[in-house]
Amino acid sequence: MAVDQARRVKASTRQRKAHRLGIKTRRDIAPVIRHLQLLRRTMSIHEIAEAASMDYTSIWKILHGARATVLPATERKILAVAPINGALLLDSTGSRRRVQALATAGWTGEEVGRQVAARRGDAWANITRVLKGQRITASLAHEIAAVYVDLQQQAPPPTTASKRAKERAQRNRWAPPAAWETVNIDDPDALPDWSAVLCEFAACSRPVKPGRALCEACDKQRRKRGTLDGYTPARNGSALVEDALWISQQQGWSLREENGRQLVAERLGVTLDALERSLYRHTNTQAESLAGKEAR
Incomplete structure (x- = not known):
């Protein structure tokens, strides 16, 4: 305890002395921000903070302009971090399929973007470019894969947007997560295994046709009665x-x-x-x- 206090007093003394002599003890933050922006192409803020042995909040504040200068030690730690694998961009096929698969359950692109942004430490993530673009950053692909694992275990909120997302997925015949369980979802040449997709009605186990949530028998019953309550598929x-x-x-x-x-x-x-x-x-x-x- 006494040793830590003595070190703080000594450091404070050095800073006052440097200020009195006009010696700059802090560094220009611009090179650090540029390096962080490069790292963000392949890494999340959490990954950068872990690699630099720093606090997540400190990295976030530097990256978002909440700091004007940085300490030399901080500068050295951040500049020493290299991009993951040196790969800046990846094929977006796997990420696009994951977003589409989540849509079949009712997860909107906006909600997926919020989940991704929360993991990356950003205010917002552009999921539209994932659906339309051919390549995305490795960092974004990594976060989408993590969100995909989390959300497919949950039910989306019953909103109008969720219903529309599901209807859009059915119109476009997007494959649900079950169709990718035994297939490499990141392989552009791979095809979804529709035989693994079963009717979403819990009491039924028939396979469904591409773009359908219910098998033909259950869908016919639902359209006839308006509900599947009390229905036992035979x-x-x-x-x-x-x-x-x-x-x-x-x-x-x-x-x-x-x-x-x-x-x-x-x-x-x-x-x-x-x-x-x-x-x-x-x-x-x-x-x-x-x-x-x-x-x-």
Whole structure:
């Protein structure tokens, strides 16, 4: 305690002496701000503060013009920090897909931008350029990926803007997070796995078509009754076989092999026995129909 106090007194004495002799003890802040702006292309303020062993608030104030000068020690710490990997810009495909996937759940671009800005220590983040541009900074891509992980575990507030965001996503057939779980979302050549996207009605497990939130059966029921309250989806044999054939085609799981049938059954939420019975009846029906046509 006494040692720390003595050091502060000594430092204060040096500053008074330097001021009396006209010696500048603080440095021009312009080079520091320019370097921070360079770092912000690939790093968040939190990452810069950690790399420089400084407080987040100090970095934020320097970057936003709340300081006129800096101490030599502060200048040395900040100038010693180098951009992450030296990469300034990245392909925006993965970030664009993440924003679009969040929109399918009702998260607006404005809300995603607020979340990103809060993580970066900014007042605002431009998400529009993510949807329209081809390249974005590595820092922005990193923050969007983090926000994507957080928000897909939450439900957006039930607002008009949220409803419009979801409708826009459906019109444009944007893939939801489930479609990217087994696919590299950052690979520009990768395609979403729509067979992994199931009807959002909790009691249903049918796959949906691209751009749809409900399967055909549930959507028909909702349009007919205006609600799905009290509705229990029932999949008849024909519908089960139709869904199984679609998943088999999308995933490449052969229904001729038991392992393939097991995987399809698990995806549909039915037992292997139920699926095999439906496939057996479907095959026999086709054979009878063909025999009837040949007899005529």
